[in-house]
Amino acid sequence: MKKKPTLDDIAALAGVSKTAVSMILNEKKGVTFLEETIEKVHEAAKELGYAKKTPRLQKLSVFNKNTILVLAPTISSPFFTTIVQSIEQEADKHGIHVIIQNTFRDKERELKYLEQIKDSNLYGLILTMLPHHPKLLEEINESIPVVIINERSFHADLDTVEVDNYSAGILLAEHLISLGHKHIAYLTTALSTLNIARVRRLEGINDTFRKLCPEGTVTVKSKRVRPVDEIRNINLEHDTGYELVHEVLPHKEITGIVASTDMIAYGVLDALEENGFSIPEDFSVCGFDNLFPSKFHGISLTTVEHYILNKGQEAVEIIRSRQLKNREKISSTSVLYQHKLIIRNSTGPARKFQLKEM
Known part of the structure; x- marks a missing residue:
């Protein structure tokens, strides 16, 4: 051996x-x-091939007959916190318990949780990110209802609640082009198949610029994020936006900045203002998700509404529907939410003047 x-x-x-x-x-x-x-x-x-032992879920056996387990990358992000709260709100209406575990997008950590619950009598399982182990989830789904809240990009027979992120990218690109922005930057954490929402948003932006503004450019700046980084830094997305802005500033032609999430956009806004730039006179800034701080007067971020609360509620309803049918697995369901562009004060006409030196 x-x-x-x-x-x-x-x-x-x-x-x-x-x-x-x-x-x-x-x-x-x-x-x-x-x-x-x-x-x-x-x-x-x-x-x-060293695998650190992950503590077993505490007291799961006490609640498992009436408990939903939620796996999230990190609830330090308002995006995932909002989804989890919407799940808890809906579950509470029906007397269902909710347990939350962070995976930090770590493959081994996710596997440990799935292995622990696959033979349990858990009421349901919700993943708020794309899974590392879709085939194992299919096996679990035979006896425990499983719902994925994310854009479908895997070949597995599982229920999903999703948003068309490609079209969301188109919305923001059309908005910026209409304001005269020909050269923009897209700032994001890692672009990969496990972060397909960010990839699809970028694809929508790129295709729209090729179609409506072929003379324009989309400059992409990304930061690699490891699971250990997510564990250590609860301000990871904000810090990513803050850092990546400094890679954009040397590109004097750029007038608009699109962040792949609102949290990254907040870091962008802070960095620009600290460096003496005005929003939107010097730079237009926008994001995705429409998190609750985005409407604050001091932020007023143009963004895309993704109906986060509705998605969490829908996931619980899908699980309850399966339970009412004695967990019988029927054909998988895909619930697609539409999105809406929310225009606020962080975007405006592209500047016509030369930027002042830092």
Whole structure:
């Protein structure tokens, strides 16, 4: 049998002490390491196939007959917090308990939770992001109703509640082009198949510019985000927008900035204002999701309404419908929500003047 990797093995491969490996993998509080050291340890652990033990869900057996488990990337984001609250509100109407677990988009963490509940009597399972293990979810779905809240981009027979993010990108692109913006930037965290909403939004923007403004350009700036980054930094999206703006400023032709989420847009607004720029006179800024802070007078962000509250409620209703039919699995359901452009004070006509130097 293949020997399971140990902390000593990881330490030897990474070239650090066993104590350092233990502290880094267990995210010991009050201890800091160089980013390079942390990266080495995680890469070594991954190369050796080391899997950190995930604590079992506490007291799940007490509630599982009347409990929905919600897996979310991180509820530090207002987007996922709002979805989870809408799920809880709807579940509470029917006396259903809700348990929430963060996955931080980590493949192994998600697998641990799925393995723990697959033979349980859980009332339902809701994932608020694209799954790493769709085939396992199909197996679970035979006995436990499963709903995915995200754009469908996987080949699995599962119920989904989604939004057409491609069309949402078209809406924002048309809005900016109508205001005279020919050169814009798209700022986002990692673009990948697991973050398909961000990819589809960009595709909608790119196709619209090719069609309506072929002389224009869409400059993409993205930041790679690892699961460990999501765990450590609850301000990750805001910080991403804040940092990426500084990569945009050298491009003097850019007049509009589209953030892949409202949270990233908030970081963009803060960075621009701190550098002495005016919104929307110097730059127009917009995002996606229409989070509740976006309507605040001090922010007033142009964005796309994605009806987050409705999506959480719909997911609970799909599960209840399955339960009323004794969990019988019938053909999968796909509920598609329309979106709406919300125009606020963060967008305006493209500037005609040269930007002042920073």
